[in-house]
Amino acid sequence: MMAGTVKLIGCFGSPFVHRAEVALRLKGVPYELIQEDIDNKSDLLLRSNPVHGGKVPVLLHGDRAVCESLVIIEYVDEAFDGPLLLPSDxxxxxxxxxxxxxxxxxxxxxxxxxxxxxxxxxxxxxxxxxxxxxxxxxxxxxxxxxxxxxxxxxxxxxxxxxxxxxxxxxxxxxxxxxxxxxxxxxxxxxxxxxxxxxxxxxxxxxxxxxxxxxxxxxxxxxxxxxxxxxx
Incomplete structure (x- = not known):
């Protein structure tokens, strides 16, 4: 398992944030969920995902930011111990x-x-x-x-x-x-x-x-x- 605290920037009711949360929970990764007001985005979100205008979710792992929900699932699967989310074959x-x-x-x-x-x-x-x-x-x-x-x-x-x-x-x-x-x-x-x-x-x-x-x-x-x- 890679070291570093894990935070997830999300917002209420997003199916894309849901993807990231399920992946983290299935892998048994403790994380802090930071709920954003999408109509008033924080500097943290804008800095963490400048390419896509501050879209959620964004996974913060230590000083690293990972964007896009499907990419986050794969990152979580590779970076942390626990049951595999992607097949081994x-x-x-x-x-x-x-x-x-x-x-x-x-x-x-x-x-x-x-x-x-x-x-x-x-x-x-x-x-x-x-x-x-x-x-x-x-x-x-x-x-x-x-x-x-x-x-x-x-x-x-x-x-x-x-x-x-x-x-x-x-x-x-x-x-x-x-x-x-x-x-x-x-x-x-x-x-x-x-x-x-x-x-x-x-x-x-x-x-x-x-x-x-x-x-x-x-x-x-x-x-x-x-x-x-x-x-």
């Missing part, structure tokens, strides 16, 4: 990284447009998102609780936002994307993931998240329409 590691990137690059935009636009643009995005969910669901093996087997690993953490935040956004938008009828294994996985004791400690209260994000609905609609216009 090189091919399996590559597959986990591929699907984490797929979720971020292919699914996020489709999900956003499906949630916050309307008409044929929304209908196309809904079809695309459901196809992507089917592809992701294909990575779950019968009889296994999680993507990597019977223990939570890198890919579970990477797509963990689906288990808690997708339902929040669906409620605010009034759109259903992930259903038991169409994706039963993903829904089962989501229940298993959120029921895990370590994960539960890092999940923000759902009602508080709904209350915090609902006032941003007009912003989300604006962003989604801009995304759709560029496709």
């Amino acid at each position: 090189p091919h399996d590691r590559a597959v986990a990284r591929f699907w984490a990137a797929f979720m971020y690059k292919e699914c996020m935009e489709a999900m956003w447009i499906a949630l916050w636009t309307n008409g044929e643009v929304q209908a196309r995005a809904v079809r695309e998102m459901k196809t992507n969910l089917t592809l992701l669901e294909g990575q779950l093996q019968e009889g296994k609780r999680f993507f990597g087997g019977d223990a939570i690993g890198f890919l579970d953490i990477a797509v963990g936002g689906m288990s808690h935040w997708m339902g929040v956004f669906e409620e605010i938008a009034g759109v259903r994307l992930l259903t038991e009828e169409e994706h039963p294994m993903l829904c089962r996985w989501a229940k298993e993931y959120t029921a895990d004791e370590t994960v539960r400690r890092c999940l923000p209260d759902r009602d508080r998240v709904v209350a915090a994000l609902t006032p941003r609905k007009e912003l989300y609609v604006s962003i989604a329409n801009a995304m759709a216009a560029q496709k």
Whole structure:
């Protein structure tokens, strides 16, 4: 284990901060969570992540700063003792990284447009998102609780936002994307993931998240329409 105190700069209700927290807790790493006001960013955050305008999360390990949630997970896995988050087999590691990137690059935009636009643009995005969910669901093996087997690993953490935040956004938008009828294994996985004791400690209260994000609905609609216009 590398020496140095560990601090995590985050903010309430962020699925990306959740990723970093779960990784730290699964590895058994003590850390201090520094909650930021994203509308009034601290000098510490701006200094620690100047490239991306002070986005969270940022992991501070001694005098080192690590940014971007997926990068943080890999850093935590390599820098600290404890159960492996990425598979030990090189091919399996590559597959986990591929699907984490797929979720971020292919699914996020489709999900956003499906949630916050309307008409044929929304209908196309809904079809695309459901196809992507089917592809992701294909990575779950019968009889296994999680993507990597019977223990939570890198890919579970990477797509963990689906288990808690997708339902929040669906409620605010009034759109259903992930259903038991169409994706039963993903829904089962989501229940298993959120029921895990370590994960539960890092999940923000759902009602508080709904209350915090609902006032941003007009912003989300604006962003989604801009995304759709560029496709």
